[in-house]
Amino acid sequence: MLPSRRGRAARVTAALAVFLVTATAGAAVAGCGDTGGLRSAGATPTAVSPARLWPDLTPASSPAYDIGEVDHEVVEGVAVPGGDIRRADAVATVRAEIAEHPDDYAGAKAPYRETARRMADCGPDGQRGRCPVLTPYFRDLTGDGHPEMTLGFRLLPENMTAVRVYTVERGRLVRVMSYEDAVSAVELAGRSLIVRSPSEVAGYEYRLQWTWDPDQRAMLLTHDEMLRTAGGKRSKRPSAPPPPSPSAAPSASASASGP
Numbered sequence: 001m002l003p004s005r006r007g008r009a010a011r012v013t014a015a016l017a018v019f020l021v022t023a024t025a026g027a028a029v030a031g032c033g034d035t036g037g038l039r040s041a042g043a044t045p046t047a048v049s050p051a052r053l054w055p056d057l058t059p060a061s062s063p064a065y066d067i068g069e070v071d072h073e074v075v076e077g078v079a080v081p082g083g084d085i086r087r088a089d090a091v092a093t094v095r096a097e098i099a100e101h102p103d104d105y106a107g108a109k110a111p112y113r114e115t116a117r118r119m120a121d122c123g124p125d126g127q128r129g130r131c132p133v134l135t136p137y138f139r140d141l142t143g144d145g146h147p148e149m150t151l152g153f154r155l156l157p158e159n160m161t162a163v164r165v166y167t168v169e170r171g172r173l174v175r176v177m178s179y180e181d182a183v184s185a186v187e188l189a190g191r192s193l194i195v196r197s198p199s200e201v202a203g204y205e206y207r208l209q210w211t212w213d214p215d216q217r218a219m220l221l222t223h224d225e226m227l228r229t230a231g232g233k234r235s236k237r238p239s240a241p242p243p244p245s246p247s248a249a250p251s252a253s254a255s256a257s258g259p
Contacts, residue, residue, distance in 0.1 A: 205226070
């Protein structure tokens, strides 16, 4: 059995002590001309504790805006055969979301009207390249040993992408994460989902990370950063209209294993 972390640390400390005693004795014998002794790395910067601003400010007790921190909603009308999310229909999931938010998808002035029109191309007789539903990926993001489905679909004619994560609870498809923006990359890292989006600031991008929270039973936004990119080109990040309230999700006939 491997030694515990504390046991290994104790042995390393003891060995280091023996080494230092031996080195000190050797230095005494060798005289002051020995160059093998320890040297100072210089002064250490003084630690500065955080400074609290406006200590008399009355703390807020509730958020000023609802930004949808928790998304946990059953997707009605989409079956999960055998409780296996890999068998859920991704195209049907997207159709369910479109049906629940007609103001966003139906009509000549709907912001994502082209997405609804192109859903016909997701069928066997359509032009697959025009289908707005992207290939779903599957990975265990909750730690329960079963995969979740990460699904994306284009929001047209806007240059935006909707990103969703679904799990299965009691045989039902449940959406546990929802986000849409101008997206430059989406990644799965461990049990987290990372979305990268362009910034209005040249040479920077937004990096947002969602991680599963067992208490809320949803993917929560745990990191929201602006990071420098390799290139310095300015890229426009379109402002998104208010996201559709969490509802039914997309599903796709195409399915792929998560990386």
